[in-house]
Amino acid sequence: MTENADMIDFVRARLADEERIALEAGGDSWRCPDGVPGEIHDRSGSIAFTLRNLGFDQHIALQDPARTLRRIETSRVLLNEYAEVADLDTDRPEPDFRSGRAVGLGFAVRQLAAEHAAHPGYRARWLPRFIQ
Numbered sequence: 001m002t003e004n005a006d007m008i009d010f011v012r013a014r015l016a017d018e019e020r021i022a023l024e025a026g027g028d029s030w031r032c033p034d035g036v037p038g039e040i041h042d043r044s045g046s047i048a049f050t051l052r053n054l055g056f057d058q059h060i061a062l063q064d065p066a067r068t069l070r071r072i073e074t075s076r077v078l079l080n081e082y083a084e085v086a087d088l089d090t091d092r093p094e095p096d097f098r099s100g101r102a103v104g105l106g107f108a109v110r111q112l113a114a115e116h117a118a119h120p121g122y123r124a125r126w127l128p129r130f131i132q
Contacts, residue, residue, distance in 0.1 A: 004086035004106065007113055007126045008079055014116045015072045015079075022065035022072070030064035032057050075112055082109045 028042045038052040040061050051057050082089075082105040085098055089106035093099035110128040 002087060003125065004089055005083075006123075007109065008083055008086060010116070010119075010121055010123075010126075011075070011079060011109060011112050013121075014113075014119065015075055018068060019072050022068040025065040027065045027069060029066040030061040032061045078105065078108055078112070081105055 026042065026048075028044075028048075030040050030042060030048055032039065033041055038050050038057050040048045040051065040057055042048045043066075051060060082102070085102035085105065088094070088099045088102035090099075093103050107128050110126055113122065113126045114128070116122055
């Protein structure tokens, strides 16, 4: 398996972990209704949970399971596009369109992988390349 394929598999596994957690959380959208600070409500209007620390409620509501699932789906689209040309993403790419596409998509996928740099399976060699 190539280094780029390993990176793709790593990111896919992290997305699968996030997806599982979001689905276990109900997969719903959350919101903070006006006038009830600290309450995070689900799609039906029920209180999903409360958090009385100022500002945390808005942040947590923004990270709702439904939004997480949408982000995962868009990340998977990007990964699938990259997988088609990942073998062309090299330190010394050819000066053609497909190689340029591979390097550009590779940069984006490396950013996705870097979100999980604290994971024991992350490899420092997946850090984004900066090519002139």
